Amino acid sequence: xxxxxxxxxxxxxxxxxxxxxxxxxxxxxxxxxxxxxLSGMRDTASHSATQTFLTQVGGAASSYEQETGDFPPSSWQxxxxxxxxxxxxxxxxLCIALFGKDYDSGIRDETLGNSDEDEAKxxxxxxxxxxxFELMDSWENPIAYFHRRDYGESHVYLTLDxxxxxxxxxxxxxxxxxxxxxxxxxxxxxxxxxxxxIFGTKDDIHNFQRVEESDFE
Numbered sequence: 001x002x003x004x005x006x007x008x009x010x011x012x013x014x015x016x017x018x019x020x021x022x023x024x025x026x027x028x029x030x031x032x033x034x035x036x037x038l039s040g041m042r043d044t045a046s047h048s049a050t051q052t053f054l055t056q057v058g059g060a061a062s063s064y065e066q067e068t069g070d071f072p073p074s075s076w077q078x079x080x081x082x083x084x085x086x087x088x089x090x091x092x093x094l095c096i097a098l099f100g101k102d103y104d105s106g107i108r109d110e111t112l113g114n115s116d117e118d119e120a121k122x123x124x125x126x127x128x129x130x131x132x133f134e135l136m137d138s139w140e141n142p143i144a145y146f147h148r149r150d151y152g153e154s155h156v157y158l159t160l161d162x163x164x165x166x167x168x169x170x171x172x173x174x175x176x177x178x179x180x181x182x183x184x185x186x187x188x189x190x191x192x193x194x195x196x197x198i199f200g201t202k203d204d205i206h207n208f209q210r211v212e213e214s215d216f217e
Contacts, residue, residue, distance in 0.1 A: 072097030
């Protein structure tokens, strides 16, 4: 007698194609979310690190003033010879002062960069090279510096934007829109172009508490 009953199904060999695709989609979503969260954490850490560094540089500039009677200049000085160009001058002048041959500011060499790759005609610092360095933020862009004497001037700074493309910015010392006075009117201003690498945008970082016009409208 022939047994017409169907054999009992055995154990499944594995996931179906649809199930595998569903798992891959879920993993992709989770990885995208995780990458977004990590990116946000990195940006926050970079912002905090730059803010802390501006505080450190500000302390070094104040110590320089106590020892020499004035804050580091933010313009090219005649006894330095001819300036090679007009880019990053404020930041370069700051470094010449803080890394002088007879002065130790305590700022680490690892914070230095040379975005416009220029050199002085002679050695102006304690470094073995004639490179005109700038202090760099967490995104490896030069930090703008203005002595109070130069608050009315416009300085050109060379940075790299978020796509890694070079960007020239005309940077000026900032005023409080509520009072019309410059921030830090008796000392100096330090400004980082922030994550986007462009000066004058909302993510800029300063050594002062900036007031937005919307705050008092």
